Amino acid sequence: MYTQFFSLTQPPFSIAPDPRYLFMSDRHREALAHLLFGVGSGGGFVLLTGEIGAGKTTVCRCFLEQVPEHCELGYIFNPRLSVEELLQSVCEEFHIALPASASVKAYVDAINRYLLDCHAQGKNNVLVIDEAQNLSAGVLEQLRLLTNLETSERKLLQVILIGQPELRSMLAEPGLEQLAQRIIARYHLGSLSEQETGSYVGHRMAVAGAVGAPAFPPALTPLIHRLSKGVPRRINLLCDRALLGAYVENTLQVTRAILRKAASEVFHEQGEAPAHKRWAMLAGGVLAGAAISAAALQLVPQQRQAKSVAVPAAAPAPVAAAIPNGHESAAPALRELAALWGQTLSMGDPCEAALLQELRCLQGKGGLYEMLQLDRPAVLTLRDGPLTRHAVLVALDDDKATLSVAGVRRVVTVAALAARFDGSFITFWRAPRTFRDHVPSGGQGADVDWIAARLAQLDRADAPASGQLLDADMQKRLRAFQAAQGLKADGMAGPRTYMRLNQLGGVAEPRLLAQRKEH
Template identity: 75%
Template structure:
């Protein structure tokens, strides 16, 4: 009822997960990057958790709009199912003809045939389960078994679990350890900050076509305090506050209106009884019928309100939406940026392929896609891919903290806000890491060498055991120790020494490498 009063095209604070209203805070960007990264990572499980109302489903809807064309998608939003019911739902979502009878084996065989046929056609299969905290342990185990079907390069089924924080607790149970070890990417979506809360409100109003800013900056702190920065709570509060402002015949929401609105939608404020009664009656009247609400409002005992002219109110200065105070600068080509990254390692990479040149200097390139979250885990400078419409550029990220990012461009430093970076960073990056002497991309079981000696000595140093003798082969015992290390470090516990494992071993061993996070630069 208030949309015309505030010159809005539609209600800006509806709680439906409309991707048009998705406010891409740093955390939302990273959550979306994790989902996109998981789809192209070769199968397994991707985990997205968050508090109630944090925006998980909205991020998922945005992800669905960007999913690659070669992906077949199944979406289950009511996971309170038995094992047989889940398998039946998977068959229905993937349009797999249901087998005769309702046996678990029949469903599994049908799904496996479909996965193999899709793989032969070059297609990937992605299963998304929302509200996954409602899954039983038996159903989760069956999902793990479905992902057993794989080729030498990838698993044939990608499972994305979206749920509330208790989902993380469930996966920490001993009986689900095998599934937890198959989670290749996980992200917890937190609440907005106070600053982001103000930007979130302005963003949604702008999308809805607001000509002014009904929520002055002075109200942001109170909105944040009443909602704890949870997007759904912000929507509920601001929607009711706009209704209250409409009832009060004012084009600006004040603190009193916010408190009364919070009392109605949350019950966590204690205004006087009379205003609450009046607001409850008015809210019901307005939502039922504008004429009835107007009559009800006139019947309420109060002082006469000044008459507001029909003309539009004086324009109110709107808070900037997703303002980018400093534009991130970058190189036109990735090779130039990689050579600048090499300089941070004290190496001048010659002409030609920078990664091949780095390999001759016992450095290795590692390409990833995971956003700022992944970069913080790796804790090393990297070349980032920046987007400006259809154009791409490449910048060397040299330092990062909670608020700012520092770049190197032609040997000079520039600092921008993390929000400015997130507006252009597409999640793709290339970094360097120092390889040990004799490094091999893959060490077969039973092999020995300088790289195997390095692994054995550093694992022994970390777990306090006796270092193996030089020349000890990469046997089952060493692989199990490596798996235990990977699991403890939140890595994919595959027992293979991949780039992420080497990087983490280097960090814990104190190998002298450039660091990204400001807290580590003092060490």
């Protein structure tokens, strides 16, 4: 109803699941990384919890789109089931022929035979259970028993439990202690920060075609965050109703008063507004319910036209369980990392020395999935009791990783690495010294021209003239690119955007996945 008034192509806060509206905050990325780690670790259970509307389903659907090809996947959405019904659902999800005898033992025997057959074929099986807070203690115990079947390396069935916060309390009960001990990764998905809330609203408006002065001025972000508590579903409800209110009041910008009135209507926190004054009635009774968009969008897109610098080959090494002792300081590891880029760094601060070679340091915090997404060697910080060590991650595959310390390489399991990796990393990215780490809105210069040329190359358009501006139009294109690549869609050019443009533009650089892609 209000889309034409705001010159939008569609409602930006609609409940329709549209992949273009996918917004992955740092918290959502971390949650996804935990799920993906659980698949490759060979463990039993992975736990993801979060408040209603926090985006668990969004993370789950992204995960479902990225399950490795060798994994057979089962998904149970409504787990208000008895033990027999659960086992029957497992059989149906994995297409297991139902036994003639409908007993618990017959179901379990059929599932075990299936898991052994899959293992013989080199396949893994992952069972995802959404709304798992609805599982009974008896059903949870049966799930634990299903995961008893294992080899010396891995469980033959991995279970991912996704549910509301009370699921954590359930698993803390003494009767479920054995199951809780089998949880190899757990993550609680919190709400968006104030900054992420602003980015989320701006992203959805931009995807819907918003141009010109924003309908939600940046000054409203703290109030939106406070009223919605940073929960995506509440943000959708609030902003949809606020746009409806602005439309009714014939103003192109949402005000604080409109926002507060919208909150009182959708959250009922300040009492019901009189029926004859409600915007929904004035606007023809349009319902304003909305939920966070769920999208099946791959976050590690297929590389196009990318050239990888060959990492010097090492003799094949057996997969080892032990992580090598790393450097006490990150400096020697960074110099070793620079060698993969064909550079030798002088003594002193490695990051300052790297600038002379047109390399920039990027320090971050994430998980192994973050490493897969960046797709470049990096110096990892490893826990060694109370101490920390540093090693170069040279290659990363589905189930193994190659670490290098002082030029000596060792192949280890992903599970062993994840147990020691504290999430901190440093990597390099290439950019001329004249480029800025972050290009501000309205910026102009050689780096802006480079960004415009890269975007044109990806769009297969003619190369733009020099003197480009990072204006509203370019920011819109940049946000669309960032959203498609699983980056924070803020329309600002930062290191991760540069990296992705480099990769897709064919800039030669080392890759983590190069060895795997060659086979």
